[in-house]
Amino acid sequence: MDQGPGTVSGGGFISLSENEQRCYSDLYTLCQADSSEKLAASKVRELFRASQLPADTLHQVTELCGAKRLGYFGTGQFYVALKLLAAAQSGFPVRLESIKSEMPLPRFVGMKNDAEVLRYPNHSQNTESQGHQLGKPPMTIARPSLDRNSLKRTESLGDKQEPRSPPPSPLRSPPNSPSSLSYQDKPLSYCYRKQWNSTEHLTASCESKHPSRPLLQQQVSSPSNYGSKSSLAHSSVTQALSVERRAEGSADNHDDPWRITEEQRDYYTMQFKSLQPDLSSLISGSVAKNFFTKSKLSIPELSHIWELSDVDCDGALTLPEFCAAFHLIVARKNGYSLPEKLPQTLQPAFLQIDAVSPKTKRDGVFLGSYSELVPSCQEREPAHSEQWEAINELPTTREPLIVFEDESGTAPQEINTVESTHPPLSDKSTPKQEPRIDSCMSAFSPKRNPSFKDTSAEHTPLENTPAAKTDPPPELEHQVKSRTRQRSYSSTSIDDAMKKVEEPPTPPPRPQKTHSRASSLDLNTIFQQSSQGFKGGWLPPPALPPRPLAAQIPHFVSNTETPSQQKPVRKLNFADFSKFSEEEENAAKNEVQGQLGKAAGSSEESSPLKKDILPAQPPLKPIRRKYRPESQNLDSQEPTLPLPPPSSSSAPGTKPHPPLQKQSSRQKRAIQTAIRKNKEANAVLARLNSELQQQFKEAHLDRIALEAQLDQLRPVSYL
């Protein structure tokens, strides 16, 4: 639609002020019958008549603007016509020349509302019908709602365009009472769209009597800050029209503004679904609050509406309650004052009886559009309307829920976060989902389900979510886990989760089962790490050639035993060490050697050392065993093994030893890193444990407090 300054085929270029431009474009859209440039002649005629100009003036205007020639009203013609009307109303002669100058906006009877629209005189008290007045407040209220819902409505309703066939004919309806008019207003305005409102009023007035046309006109004029929403408006307009036509189909409830029509009910249900996919579940208070705040009603009014609609006062809305609340909001926006008591037709019991399952086709349509949008919601695009932001907020609200509701459930969560990159966990999460799905399905709650819907982004119907959960890509794994975690209320699933989750972290404790001795533990873990599969107190592989070690050991031992003779020992050491250097194979052995070397080097009391070393190294049993015969041999070979001073023994020993010592140091380092890792893992688990304990304590305290309150609140028989 061309919103620029109107170009007139007959009169050259005319300039429009910004206000005029806006107003004219609004009027243009309202008169637009279809997507073509032509305007519905009937609408234009009505508009002109509303300007309260004499008929011949109107004819003149039509002639001048070029529509007569063309046979239809295009954009340019329409703008010119409007300007001519303005001129005529201000008393200027209807000439093309007159419109060249700045002109006040054309006045259409019945205009009012809004600072911008103040130009339009208020003819409310005129002959126009009472419905006229009813139209007024909605305009003031409806105006600010443009931006809020335009985006929201566009996506969901964009696909509902229907050709806007000439509305007047099918929409004729007899009732003239104000309630009937307002009733027509109400169902139509539930789109929260100004343009929609205006269209609806347009059509509504079309079908009602002429006096209501001013109603139409005022609606037409009001959306002057149309802006770029024209296309959206168009689609919404068509949709609204179709809706309105359908609404008018049910002709039995005209007299009761508090009665919800099928159309409205379906719409409310659709909205409910967008907030909460499970129709039999509840919408929590905060979600509903965000949603209803978008209606731009004042907080006290919304508070009152909530009071009326939440009959069970549980802070959440069931579907009938939600419909009632929505309906009240719609009514309020249309100018009805809120009742003091919930009308009977809005009672949940009443609404529940009336419950009709939403049409599947529309469901499909809405869900389709919804699913398109939800991925964007998942990506947290702020460009989308606040409705999606409400959904976006759900993940954040989930976190405290996790802490509060399911303290044991947080254990898998935290363990999961610790090991989130752990590959086996992804496998575990999928089997976890099954028990979770079951528990979730059976025990629905509003808190769980919104997050449920939220995280299962690609699959809107609830039934698909199990499938969705089993197919999540790894990046959703965490969400899946958190979601399923939240559901794990049943103890069995928690236990399963805990067991499954705990499997990865358990390796550290395993060695403990096998060994109670602290010093040997390190060796044990090293052995196990190296061999990857050791269970229990494994002795080092018998493949360790014990001989060199044994040779070394007796050497050391005999050294310590016979400190006097040094030189021969040194030589012997040399000799022995050479053997060692050739035969060094096993890291453990080297480590033992290293330890022995250290032990020997550290002190000269070898016998206690020997005893310490040997008992401290049970894994070296075969070595020891071999050591003994070796030592015996060695002893026999060399009766005296002077114990070289530690320095001397270590000095000659250092040369042949470096390779051995390197290995032993490497081994030491390996052990140390293993120790460190284990310590870290221990620390992490200990921290986890303490945190969980803390949470458990807190939850327990909360529980006690709540129980106490509950007791207090229970009626006390007191006399």
Place this chain on the structure above:
Amino acid sequence: MAVCIAVIAKENYPLYIRSIPTENELKFHYTVHTSLDVVEEKISAVGKALVDQRELYLGLLYPTEDYKVYGYVTNSKVKFVIVVDSSNTALRDNEIRSMFRKLHNSYTDVMCNPFYNPGDPIQSKAFDNMVSAMMVQVC
């Protein structure tokens, strides 16, 4: 039955206060304010560890020649104060308790409303109606 009913927030400012003889409202405001001291005294009498076992109904806070003041405190330290005319001797303790219970229930209903921010003055019509029902009987 009640002459004045007040709901005091945890921070000791009134969330809701209404009295029947509207011309002398200030007097009732003052009475309620002074009764807060008594309330504080009563709730601090019980040790911190026994907070759960503390009775919510505080009973008669203090009598004057004209009226009696009853108190009730919730676990979230929201206080209800009812001022009753002394001449109304037919009022029994359990009736006062039931009034407080009704007040408490209505208050929780107000809290359930997501549009109500804790700490705001209570503007709920349902709450007003309930309070009026309790006060109207004074005549």
